[in-house]
Amino acid sequence: MIFSYEILLLLLMLVTAAGAIMVKDLMSAVLLLGSYSFFLALVWAWLGAVDVAFVEAVVGAGLATVLFLLTLFRTAPKDTRLRRPPPSLTTLIVFPLLGVLLLYAANDLPGFGDPNSPASVHISPTYLQQSYQDTHTPNVVTSVLMDYRSLDTMVETVVIFASGIACALLLRRHG
Amino acid sequence: MIRPHDSIIVQTLGRFVIPVVQIFGLYVLFFGQYGPGGGFVGGVILGAGMILSVLIFGHDASRSQYARNVLHGDGVGMLIYAGVGGLCMIGGGEFLNYANLDIPGLETASRRSLGIVLTQIGVAVDVAVTAVSIVFSLSAEEIMEDSING
Numbered sequence: 001m002i003f004s005y006e007i008l009l010l011l012l013m014l015v016t017a018a019g020a021i022m023v024k025d026l027m028s029a030v031l032l033l034g035s036y037s038f039f040l041a042l043v044w045a046w047l048g049a050v051d052v053a054f055v056e057a058v059v060g061a062g063l064a065t066v067l068f069l070l071t072l073f074r075t076a077p078k079d080t081r082l083r084r085p086p087p088s089l090t091t092l093i094v095f096p097l098l099g100v101l102l103l104y105a106a107n108d109l110p111g112f113g114d115p116n117s118p119a120s121v122h123i124s125p126t127y128l129q130q131s132y133q134d135t136h137t138p139n140v141v142t143s144v145l146m147d148y149r150s151l152d153t154m155v156e157t158v159v160i161f162a163s164g165i166a167c168a169l170l171l172r173r174h175g
Numbered sequence: 176m177i178r179p180h181d182s183i184i185v186q187t188l189g190r191f192v193i194p195v196v197q198i199f200g201l202y203v204l205f206f207g208q209y210g211p212g213g214g215f216v217g218g219v220i221l222g223a224g225m226i227l228s229v230l231i232f233g234h235d236a237s238r239s240q241y242a243r244n245v246l247h248g249d250g251v252g253m254l255i256y257a258g259v260g261g262l263c264m265i266g267g268g269e270f271l272n273y274a275n276l277d278i279p280g281l282e283t284a285s286r287r288s289l290g291i292v293l294t295q296i297g298v299a300v301d302v303a304v305t306a307v308s309i310v311f312s313l314s315a316e317e318i319m320e321d322s323i324n325g
């Protein structure tokens with residue numbers, strides 16, 4: 001009998017995600033989505049990706065919930081009424097097939113923490129061995145993100161900046 | 176337009192929690208070189224603290240004034256990040272190659288470390304301003320009138 005926190009977290013994620021889709025009230029859906037993000041953050045932390053867990057907890061569970069709620073408060077009830085047509089036949093056939101296909105493909109993925117997986121034999125050893133001599137930064141993730149891959153990070157920052165500008169242009173009418 | 180929250184519990188809690196959130200954001204930002212964290216997360220946490228202040232004390236409170244003033248800094252983060260890249264080019268190297276930052280008395284690795292710190296501050300400023308800016312855009316008064324009239 002395999003029981004671990006992982007199973008429990010995945011179950012909670014499934015329940016909250018399904019609940020966010022099925023629930024009638026949009027406000028409850030938003031709150032369920034926030035709790036889903038929180039459980040996802042716990043999963044990231046459990047997998048050792050603490051950076052991602054931070055972002056998921058703050059952005060997914062905190063900021064996104066606030067933004068959704070603000071939008072709900074500012075829209076009239078007629079805009080937010082749920083129209084949920086029954087799923088079409090294509091949806092019922094294609095999506096389970098897609099799921100089966102993904103599960104089948106997931107068999108070929110390398111195991112978690114496998115030292116011989118393509119990702120950990122290509123360039124990661126170089127970063128792990130040299131990043132401290134190169135940059136005097138103990139955290140390899142930071143040195144890869146901000147030094148070796150600095151241009152990528154800059155363009156990501158441009159994307160965030162552009163999203164803020166776009167929201168201001170679309171939503172603020174005066175000033 | 177967000178009005179101050181009525182409940183004294185929420186207001187008192189906000190007074191205690193918001194400084195802690197801000198300090199934690201700065202800690203995550205500057206500790207990013209030694210542990211998990213970094214510019215993006217630190218900026219988001221700083222922004223979240225300011226948003227909390229706006230949600231609890233309202234748009235017009237003096238406590239939200241800082242969040243409102245932050246909006247004038249739109250683009251400063253990008254300027255810091257790209258400016259570091261430009262300084263590297265002035266120093267005679269490629270764009271964003273921190274080894275060419277023209278600072279006397281520092282060896283190459285320390286220059287790169289300094290470049291990482293500076294760009295992280297740039298990312299954090301950009302992300303924090305964007306988060307606050309989106310909340311202000313969504314809660315501006317004009318939108319409500321528009322949705323009623325339209």
